[in-house]
Amino acid sequence: MSFDVDVTLQRGERTIACRFTAPTGITALVGPSGVGKSSVLEAIAGLLRPSAGRIAVGSTVLFDSAQGVNLPPEQRACGMVFQDLRLFPHHRVRDNLLYGYKLAPSERRFLGLDEAAAFLDIAPLLGRRPRTLSGGEAQRVAIGRALLSGPRFLLMDEPLTALDDARREAIIAVIGRIRTELALPILLVSHDRADVARLADQVVELGKTPTSSLRA
Numbered sequence: 001m002s003f004d005v006d007v008t009l010q011r012g013e014r015t016i017a018c019r020f021t022a023p024t025g026i027t028a029l030v031g032p033s034g035v036g037k038s039s040v041l042e043a044i045a046g047l048l049r050p051s052a053g054r055i056a057v058g059s060t061v062l063f064d065s066a067q068g069v070n071l072p073p074e075q076r077a078c079g080m081v082f083q084d085l086r087l088f089p090h091h092r093v094r095d096n097l098l099y100g101y102k103l104a105p106s107e108r109r110f111l112g113l114d115e116a117a118a119f120l121d122i123a124p125l126l127g128r129r130p131r132t133l134s135g136g137e138a139q140r141v142a143i144g145r146a147l148l149s150g151p152r153f154l155l156m157d158e159p160l161t162a163l164d165d166a167r168r169e170a171i172i173a174v175i176g177r178i179r180t181e182l183a184l185p186i187l188l189v190s191h192d193r194a195d196v197a198r199l200a201d202q203v204v205e206l207g208k209t210p211t212s213s214l215r216a
Contacts, residue, residue: 001153001185003027007053007063009039016040018206025201026179026186030193035206037189038083041155044187045080046073057153057185077108079151079184083158085142087130093141094126100148108150110182116144119181120174136167143174147182154178156188160195168195175199 002023009016016036029037042048044055044062049070055063057078062071079100087096097113117123120140130138139159146154159175160168172195178184190196196203 001058003044003153003185003187004054004056005040005044007040007043007050007055009036009043009048010051011036011039020204022187022202022204024183024185026175026188026199027202027204028196028200029187029189029204029206030191030196031206033191037206038157040206041080041157041187041189044076045078045155046071046076047080060152074103077150077152079146079149079154081139081142081146081154081156081159083161083189085130085138087138087142087145089130091129092126093122093128093130093133096130096141097126097144097148100145104148104150108152109148110150111147113148116148119147119177120144134167135163136170139163139167139171140174143171143178147178147184151184153185153187156186158189158191160190160192172199 002021004021006019016039018036018040029040031037039048043050046062050063050065052065061069062076063069097116101113117126120143122140122144125133125137125141133141160171163171175186179186
């Protein structure tokens, strides 16, 4: 399942232009701070409407300004892991995970709660609240919520930020298992070239120019 993105985005007075095609696997978006990496993820997820262009994932067109197509986020079958995680602080881990599960149409569910908890090694955390979790634990819960939403692909915004070395290694292992065992395409944003070199099958360089480049 490939990503095919060619969009122009407006962030206040700033114009972000991005064009790339990436095959299945893990694709990393890299580039200077403020270049628009997170905005591209938000556009693919349907949280930010491009001013022009086209977004397709596999055979599904998510946005096409020329054809008047703009699928709402809930119809894009996208699992989003935000940089700030956005776990519900008043809910325990179990209910954070079930929030994703309840959003998924039955035909798209490929994991149950117990399976996801075992896959991510978070079963002992189910009764805890987000404020009691370490950074790595919270990241795994956020990934679990995204997986339980039955996604066709994952978008991950700086999934390794602010983690110490041990927790970073654990999350790298989780992302690798999602690629190999669940076969989900992943588009992730990272500022760390070393992490990108270890994880990514493809790298998209976003710069100050209208066109990005793809390196296999």
